[in-house]
Every structure is written in C-alpha cells, then in structure tokens.
Amino acid sequence: MIRNPILPGFNPDPSICRVGEDYYIATSTFEWYPGVQIHHSRDLVNWTLVRRPLERASQLDMRGNPDSCGIWAPCLSYANGLFYLVYTDVKRLDGNFKDAHNYIVTAPTIEGDWSDPVYANSSGFDPSLFHDDDGRMWFLNMQWNHRTESYGGAPKHPAFDGILLQEWDPQAKALKGPIKNIFAGSPLGLVEGPHLFKRNGWYYLTTAEGGTGYSHAVTMARSRTIDGPYEMHPNIHLITSKDDPDAVLQRAGHGQYVETPDGQPYHTHLCGRPMPPSRRCTLGRETALQKCVWKDDDWLYLAQGGVVPDVDVPAPTDVEPAEKPRRIERQFNETKLPEEFQWLRTPHPERIFSLDQRSGYLRLIGRESIGSWFEQSLVARRQEHHSFRAETVIEFDPETYQQAAGLSHYYNRHKFHAIVVTLHEKLGRVVTIFSCPGDFPHARMIFPVGSGVAAPQGALHLAMEIRENDLQFFWRATGEQQWQTLGPVLDAGVVSDEGGRGEHGSFTGAFAGMFAFDTSGRAKPADFEHFVYEVL
Structure with a gap:
C-alpha cells in the first residue's frame, strides 16, 4: 500500500x-x-x-x-x-x-x-x-x-x-x-x-480551488x-475533504495526474493533518497520492469512490515501504549541509554559515535578527512528525545582548519559539527564551523566562521536545548528565499554517533548526557540533 x-x-x-x-x-x-x-x-x-x-x-x-x-x-x-x-x-x-x-x-x-x-x-x-x-x-x-x-x-x-x-x-x-x-x-x-x-x-484540466485551507479541492x-x-x-x-470534517487528510487539493507505464491512473494532491482541539496543521501542507x-x-x-482522499492507497506493484529511522544524528564534518537542511532567502550562504571555518562544526555567522526577510542565519530542517525531539550542542560566547544564538521551532517572523544563548549585563552569559506566538500584525516577541538563567562557560547542550501542541525547552552544561527544563510549556500549535492570523495567512510549515544573529553588526559566529532529530 x-x-x-x-x-x-x-x-x-x-x-x-x-x-x-x-x-x-x-x-x-x-x-x-x-x-x-x-x-x-x-x-x-x-x-x-x-x-x-x-x-x-x-x-x-x-x-x-x-x-x-x-x-x-x-x-x-x-x-x-x-x-x-x-x-x-x-x-x-x-x-x-x-x-x-x-x-x-x-x-x-x-x-x-x-x-x-x-x-x-x-x-x-x-x-x-x-x-x-x-x-x-x-x-x-x-x-x-x-x-x-x-x-x-x-x-x-x-x-x-x-x-x-x-x-x-x-x-x-x-x-x-x-x-x-x-x-x-x-x-x-x-x-x-x-x-x-x-x-x-x-x-x-485539473485546477485547485477553494483556497488552500479547509475548503480546498x-x-x-x-x-x-x-x-x-x-x-x-x-x-x-475529483478530490476534496471540504464536506468531511472527520477525514484524516484535510485541505485536500492542488495536484496533478500521472499514469504508470501499464496505464494505472494516480493523482497527487496536497493535504494537511490537523491537530485537535484547534485544527492546526503543525506539519504544514504535505503531499499525498490517490x-x-x-x-x-x-x-x-x-478508486475508492467519492471524493474524499484515503490514507492507505493500493500501490501499482507489490512493494514494501522502506523503514525510516526514528533518530537521525547529523555531524557537520562534510563540505555540504545534510540533505534535509535549508536556509532562508539568500543565494549567498557563505555569508550566513560555513562548514570549513572550523572543522567538524557548523558555524553560523551572526547577521540580521531572527525573522529578517533579508539575511538571517538560520539553518533548519522540516518537522515531519507531530511529536519529536531536537538537540544540538553550541559553542558561543556573546559580548553583548545584541548577539544571540540557539535552537528554534520556526515557521516565520510571526510564529516561532527559540531557546537562546545570549549575554545579560548582570547575569553574564544566559540561557533564555524568545517567543513570537503568532500575534500578527504586531509580531511582538515575548520572553517567557525573563532574562533567563546564568550559564557556565563552555559548550552548552540545547534541546526541545514537541509533543503535538506542547513544546518544552531543555538545556545542560557540558559534563552534566541531567537535563534542566527551561520555562513553561509553550504552545507549539502556533508554529503552524493556522497559527497567527489563520489558515490563509501563511503557507509553509514548521522547521527545527539552529540560528544566530548579531544586530550590533560585528558578525559574531556560533559553532554547532551536531544536530539530532528524533521521533517521540
């Protein structure tokens, strides 16, 4: 199937x-x-x-x-x-x-x-x-x-x-x-x-209609x-879930026809899998085949009759689906990013990251603020599961509060949560939280743990767990075995198509990744040792 x-x-x-x-x-x-x-x-x-x-x-x-x-x-x-x-x-x-x-x-x-x-x-x-x-x-x-x-x-x-x-x-x-x-x-x-x-x-002629939300077709x-x-x-x-609110694959629409070599017909379409209770598609719009x-x-x-898409569909031949790993750990010891990672907007990635300035590390070069539309140092991969854990190890010694780096659950400038290493005038280097919970049009960032907690020198381990609509950040210093929670449980559901102003306000999906910025203009770098994505 x-x-x-x-x-x-x-x-x-x-x-x-x-x-x-x-x-x-x-x-x-x-x-x-x-x-x-x-x-x-x-x-x-x-x-x-x-x-x-x-x-x-x-x-x-x-x-x-x-x-x-x-x-x-x-x-x-x-x-x-x-x-x-x-x-x-x-x-x-x-x-x-x-x-x-x-x-x-x-x-x-x-x-x-x-x-x-x-x-x-x-x-x-x-x-x-x-x-x-x-x-x-x-x-x-x-x-x-x-x-x-x-x-x-x-x-x-x-x-x-x-x-x-x-x-x-x-x-x-x-x-x-x-x-x-x-x-x-x-x-x-x-x-x-x-x-x-x-x-x-x-x-x-096949077309997409009804908008790319719950009336799509x-x-x-x-x-x-x-x-x-x-x-x-x-x-x-041909395909729509607009009249079936209980269908697993919602927002079905926008696809294309194809035939197998022996003439069996199939049709692709996009879809979303909403999470209760707010029907927010935290994975964005995904690809399905009927x-x-x-x-x-x-x-x-x-083939199944009607217009509502199925989750399980007969394949053209008898073939077993390949088992996908539940835990992927990426080391940064190659000259190219791992295949699942992307960045934002710029055709000049050498300005925002390097894999050879420090062997075995991904170096992010602090540029504009998180959420910038021009030159933002954010390297991330897609969220592919409703529940997952992401981890990284960061080496970063900020000299001003205008320099920050860390780990983010990111959709766009209006919708993200981030665990951040930065500098506080009294506390020194701290671990804190930046959050922008979809409050369009103002995109006002909030600070759920205020100035944060003082962090010792050396490499820091950062992690986040998303369990459906809930997000929890964690951190620990190198040499410590016990992870410490940071801040309250945050609403991961806002990092979705429907977060903020709603289903037609944005069209991408949630990412998990590493970022750095330096709004002082000094281009302070942050080094990341590895990145783990694990299905929970």
Whole structure:
C-alpha cells in the first residue's frame, strides 16, 4: 500500500512527472533556499529527495521576499530529452497586489545542473507547461485581478480571474500568440494551480480551488479543444475533504495526474493533518497520492469512490515501504549541509554559515535578527512528525545582548519559539527564551523566562521536545548528565499554517533548526557540533 502522506511535513503543491520507470514530484519551497524540492521514486511508495535545482544567484534571489512568498507551485515536465521546471517567484503577499513572476528552467537530467531561468510572464501565479502530442507547448497560469477586496489572509474569488493559456515557443524562449482565458472555475471559486493532460482526444484540466485551507479541492474539467470551452466533471471536484470534517487528510487539493507505464491512473494532491482541539496543521501542507479509475463516461474518479482522499492507497506493484529511522544524528564534518537542511532567502550562504571555518562544526555567522526577510542565519530542517525531539550542542560566547544564538521551532517572523544563548549585563552569559506566538500584525516577541538563567562557560547542550501542541525547552552544561527544563510549556500549535492570523495567512510549515544573529553588526559566529532529530 501507499501510505499517505507520501512526503510528510512541508511539501505542498505536488507536480508529478514520469519518465520511463522513474517518477518525480516537485513541490513548493516558498522562501526556503535552495528553491523547489524534487523527490524520486520507482514504485510510488518510497520517495527520496534528489534535487533542489534553484541553487545560485542567477536563478533565484529571494532577499526581501515576505514570509510565504518566493517559490509557489512549480510544474515539472519532460519532453524531447529535457526536463522543464516552471515556477513563480512571488515578491508580495499582502495588499491587493501579488507581483508574481513566472520562469522556466531546463536540464537534461534531474540531478544535473539546471539552466538559468527564462522569463515568461507576471500575470498571475501557479504556472504549468503542457506538451501536446503535435509538439506544441502551452503555458498556463491563473490570472490575478488586483481590483478586488482580496488580500493576504482573506482571499476573495474575483481576484482569481480564471486560467490563462498561451503558446510557448521553445526556440525563441518566449510566449507567443493570443492569450486566452480558458476556465473561470467552479462556483467554489479561487481557481488556481492549473495542469493539462490529454487522453482519448480530450483535454483534461485539473485546477485547485477553494483556497488552500479547509475548503480546498481538486476540480476537473475537459474539452475537445485546448482553448475550451471546458465542461465540468460530474462531481465537479475529483478530490476534496471540504464536506468531511472527520477525514484524516484535510485541505485536500492542488495536484496533478500521472499514469504508470501499464496505464494505472494516480493523482497527487496536497493535504494537511490537523491537530485537535484547534485544527492546526503543525506539519504544514504535505503531499499525498490517490489511486484513480477511468469510467465509461471518460471521466476520472477516485478508486475508492467519492471524493474524499484515503490514507492507505493500493500501490501499482507489490512493494514494501522502506523503514525510516526514528533518530537521525547529523555531524557537520562534510563540505555540504545534510540533505534535509535549508536556509532562508539568500543565494549567498557563505555569508550566513560555513562548514570549513572550523572543522567538524557548523558555524553560523551572526547577521540580521531572527525573522529578517533579508539575511538571517538560520539553518533548519522540516518537522515531519507531530511529536519529536531536537538537540544540538553550541559553542558561543556573546559580548553583548545584541548577539544571540540557539535552537528554534520556526515557521516565520510571526510564529516561532527559540531557546537562546545570549549575554545579560548582570547575569553574564544566559540561557533564555524568545517567543513570537503568532500575534500578527504586531509580531511582538515575548520572553517567557525573563532574562533567563546564568550559564557556565563552555559548550552548552540545547534541546526541545514537541509533543503535538506542547513544546518544552531543555538545556545542560557540558559534563552534566541531567537535563534542566527551561520555562513553561509553550504552545507549539502556533508554529503552524493556522497559527497567527489563520489558515490563509501563511503557507509553509514548521522547521527545527539552529540560528544566530548579531544586530550590533560585528558578525559574531556560533559553532554547532551536531544536530539530532528524533521521533517521540
């Protein structure tokens, strides 16, 4: 069986592509660098991260991008010996405008170097590329209408002004010909995330609708001609949990169709797994996969019937899922970060961290404050389980309270908790807590243990345990065996999509990681010996 979600933790907007026996899924990374995650599988059951292709300044620079902007909804495709990746770099979230720029990069192999981007348009987000059987290529994206009352955190349907279609010229590397609005969406509204495929003379269009919260859906339509008119699926929606509050996989929508080599149909979708009692998805939007069937009416349906996605789905072949380790300890003795780690926004990581300035350590270079949109020294990995423990060992001797470093449960500038090593004028070096519990719009940081507790010189061990909605910090000095709790139990649930201003206010997921900042401008470094992620 396929066990959903197949990509746990923050992995939204899954675009799937099959080349021969190989399947690839590309997912959104928003402000996290490098851009776009691509996972690989040969059986649809076991998936491995193999590439983040947008990795250099000529491809992507997100310094200044607000939270939950950056890379939205990539689409991965393959034709004529090349992989194509189209994506949006969103430069604004709040207010009436989006400033969404769409690009195309290519590569002969997933694992190889990807080209510099070619600009396509800026009329809206969620672009995709369709390769027709006559060799022509078509570019789709939703159109954004700024003349509405829609704004970040409160989307309104009139702003989602239909799906645009225009031909792509691969020789000229530019769009050409007329722009046509081919699909206005269903009455659910908020139409986005278009993907086209062709079967039995029909052009099938799947879109995401209802917003990426609890009313999300995959909507399906078809036409005999690529530019429409498109007729709706008999159920309108192929996949949705919007009318089933008890479904395990909520927020189901935004995905893409794929067939196995022997013609078995599947469809990806994003989903969320809310935690009671507040229905907050602490793992963000994850990737799931559903088995489908074609019926005599030439429409696609879920194999289990209805529209609600299943957790357990029949796999195309009899294969055992690989057992994943429950404890991962990473040492920093290589020249590259461990594969699960990312940082924020900047294409110049040498400015914020180093793996060779001190052998066997990850050195974070104190730059701007935690939550900065420009140059923040934060290296982190996704939270993939509702309950986990993270640990690290830090060597850091601050000279002013403006220098701080530590361990954080992080979502964005409005939603994080951190155990911090810093300096206090009277106590000396201290261990304390910084917390920003989602109080948008002010993003006011609070200090649950005040000035903190004095810490002896030498390396310090820092840890945090997240047990569903609860977070507890711990610390101990080197040589001590007993961990000491620090501060009260904090609300880990605010570090979620729904924390702060709610389900449409932000779109990423929770991370656990190491950070340092130095707002004095002296670039004080902090050294981290290792990092442990353990499922509880």
